[in-house]
Amino acid sequence: MSRVSQGYVQEVLQLQGVGRDPDAAKAIAPVLAAQLDAAAGAYDRLPFETEPAAFLVALERKA
Amino acid sequence: MTAPHTWTLADAARAVKVRQISALELVEDVIARAQAVQPALNAFLRIDADLARAQARVADAELAHGRTRGPLHGVPMAHKDMYYRAGVPSSCGSRIKGEQPEDVTATALSRLDAAGAIQFAVLNMAEFAYGPTGHNYHYGHCRNPWNTDYITGGSSSGSAAAVGARATFAALGSDTGASIRLPAALCGVTGLKVTYGRISRAGAMPLSFSMDTVGPLARSAEDCALLLGVLAGHDLADATSSREAVPDYLAEITRPVRGLRVGVALNYFTDDVDPGVGTALTESVRTLEGLGCEIVPVTLPEMSAMDVAGTHVIAAEAAALHGAWLRQRPDGYSPQVLARLQRGLALPATKYIDALRLRGPSLDAFTRAVFDRVDVLHAPCLPIPTPTIAETDVGAGGGMDRTLALLTKFMRPFNYLGLPSVALPCGFHPNGLPVGMQLAGRPFAEGTILRVAHAFQQATDWHRKMPAL
Numbered sequence: 001m002s003r004v005s006q007g008y009v010q011e012v013l014q015l016q017g018v019g020r021d022p023d024a025a026k027a028i029a030p031v032l033a034a035q036l037d038a039a040a041g042a043y044d045r046l047p048f049e050t051e052p053a054a055f056l057v058a059l060e061r062k063a
Numbered sequence: 064m065t066a067p068h069t070w071t072l073a074d075a076a077r078a079v080k081v082r083q084i085s086a087l088e089l090v091e092d093v094i095a096r097a098q099a100v101q102p103a104l105n106a107f108l109r110i111d112a113d114l115a116r117a118q119a120r121v122a123d124a125e126l127a128h129g130r131t132r133g134p135l136h137g138v139p140m141a142h143k144d145m146y147y148r149a150g151v152p153s154s155c156g157s158r159i160k161g162e163q164p165e166d167v168t169a170t171a172l173s174r175l176d177a178a179g180a181i182q183f184a185v186l187n188m189a190e191f192a193y194g195p196t197g198h199n200y201h202y203g204h205c206r207n208p209w210n211t212d213y214i215t216g217g218s219s220s221g222s223a224a225a226v227g228a229r230a231t232f233a234a235l236g237s238d239t240g241a242s243i244r245l246p247a248a249l250c251g252v253t254g255l256k257v258t259y260g261r262i263s264r265a266g267a268m269p270l271s272f273s274m275d276t277v278g279p280l281a282r283s284a285e286d287c288a289l290l291l292g293v294l295a296g297h298d299l300a301d302a303t304s305s306r307e308a309v310p311d312y313l314a315e316i317t318r319p320v321r322g323l324r325v326g327v328a329l330n331y332f333t334d335d336v337d338p339g340v341g342t343a344l345t346e347s348v349r350t351l352e353g354l355g356c357e358i359v360p361v362t363l364p365e366m367s368a369m370d371v372a373g374t375h376v377i378a379a380e381a382a383a384l385h386g387a388w389l390r391q392r393p394d395g396y397s398p399q400v401l402a403r404l405q406r407g408l409a410l411p412a413t414k415y416i417d418a419l420r421l422r423g424p425s426l427d428a429f430t431r432a433v434f435d436r437v438d439v440l441h442a443p444c445l446p447i448p449t450p451t452i453a454e455t456d457v458g459a460g461g462g463m464d465r466t467l468a469l470l471t472k473f474m475r476p477f478n479y480l481g482l483p484s485v486a487l488p489c490g491f492h493p494n495g496l497p498v499g500m501q502l503a504g505r506p507f508a509e510g511t512i513l514r515v516a517h518a519f520q521q522a523t524d525w526h527r528k529m530p531a532l
Contacts, residue, residue, distance in 0.1 A: 047420055047423050047424070048420070049420075049423065050416055050419035050420055052259075052272055052273045052303045053302060053303055054423075055259065055273070055419075055422055055423065055426075055481060056259065056260045056303055056305060056481075058422075058423050058426055058481075059258060059259060059260065059305075059426070059481050059506040059507070060260075060305060060307055060506065060507070062426065062430050062434075062505060062506045063307060063505065063506045063507040063508075
């Protein structure tokens with residue numbers, strides 16, 4: 001399970017040019033990353049398709 | 064005769080068509096109602112009375128010459144202030160956008176215009192549609208018509224408050240993570256979140272392009288069906304709008320529901336449910352059973368993962384879309400929305416992509432577990448009673464984060480899965496505010512969920528209850 005370090009978050013925010021009050025992001029990012037790792041672990045293999053248009057095709061197939 | 068502003072959209076359209084009332088009389092009555100409730104609710108950001116009157120006169124002249132534009136001829140409507148109209152500024156609930164007029168008209172507005180509707184106002188909303196409560200620190204908080212101390216829900220706060228207060232027959236909202244269904248549930252109206260791609264999003268403010276949907280809030284399932292028939296369909300201006308055929312929704316909702324299988328979840332949607340909410344939900348299941356629906360218990364796959372992944376997608380896409388303003392004008396945001404957007408900046412790209420890759424398998428797992436067994440899934444809109452504005456305001460402390468998470472927990476998975484879901488009132492909590500239920504369906508099965516909702520509303524009168532304003 002990965003962890004996003006506080007230093008990493010600070011670095012990202014600086015890269016993005018956003019240095020103002022990043023406390024909320026610092027607090028939540030590691031939690032979100034860990035939650036997503038747990039969620040992804042529920043599936044053996046994930047598809048490569050990520051674009052909205054590809055998901056639309058998946059929906060139309062299930063209609 | 065009852066006051067025209069209390070009619071449903073369908074009844075108002077019929078009344079104009081047979082010239083029981085003129086479009087101008089209807090517009091005048093609705094504008095008077097809007098102006099009367101505005102001091103209490105703060106639902107409207109702008110009322111264009113003179114423009115609406117001028118359009119109503121044209122509509123009446125057309126009718127006098129035997130011409131009808133479409134099924135909404137001469138009917139006034141107001142919309143969430145995030146649907147662009149060429150030549151007019153759209154605030155999107157923010158001050159950042161300023162008074163710069165838009166250069167396109169949203170496809171949704173164009174289709175309503177072509178059907179004969181008259182837009183008379185724009186409605187309050189959460190700043191950039193990124194908040195679940197109805198708070199807005201730029202234009203003032205929107206207030207619940209059933210008790211103005213309570214939140215409307217968001218982000219389509221003004222849409223739900225105005226429809227609930229009978230100050231517009233219906234309104235466009237948008238649903239990225241519950242933003243139509245949540246305020247619909249809290250304000251006692253009917254709100255439809257469509258299948259991803261069912262309605263064009265061209266010219267609507269984007270928040271999360273993988274999750275955004277356009278949809279109506281109205282006073283009944285029949286009104287939602289009427290509007291969906293006007294709004295749905297492929298649009299060359301939106302590459303993610305579907306070419307799936309658009310059925311006659313008004314015909315579909317009149318079909319019998321006897322024998323339809325309605326799923327009731329054994330897990331997830333049972334978590335943290337307040338007794339007052341649970342009582343109304345249980346009674347709504349009994350009503351459906353009494354209508355001849357077969358009630359089928361279903362076990363859902365892991366839903367929390369879908370809620371989390373959906374949160375990731377919205378956070379990452381919203382932060383990317385707001386990147387320039389976040390760098391250049393962070394002071395233009397309210398502190399709450401700025402903090403929400405900054406969360407997305409801190410998410411690694413790999414996590415965002417993983418969240419998107421989880422989507423297809425999640426849809427497959429959910430449809431196999433649920434829609435291989437039932438036609439419609441019945442669920443609460445939210446587990447908790449409506450909180451007050453003060454309980455969810457800045458500095459409220461004491462469990463506010465948990466309250467905010469519970470507001471969207473039962474609805475956000477359907478955004479992630481791209482599935483349609485309609486929210487409708489099914490009773491009242493002991494606190495005097497409405498309780499909402501949702502009915503979700505297979506992809507593009509809006510006709511089926513609206514059919515069950517319509518049958519429920521033919522057997523009950525929760526959707527006809529009006530707040531004492």
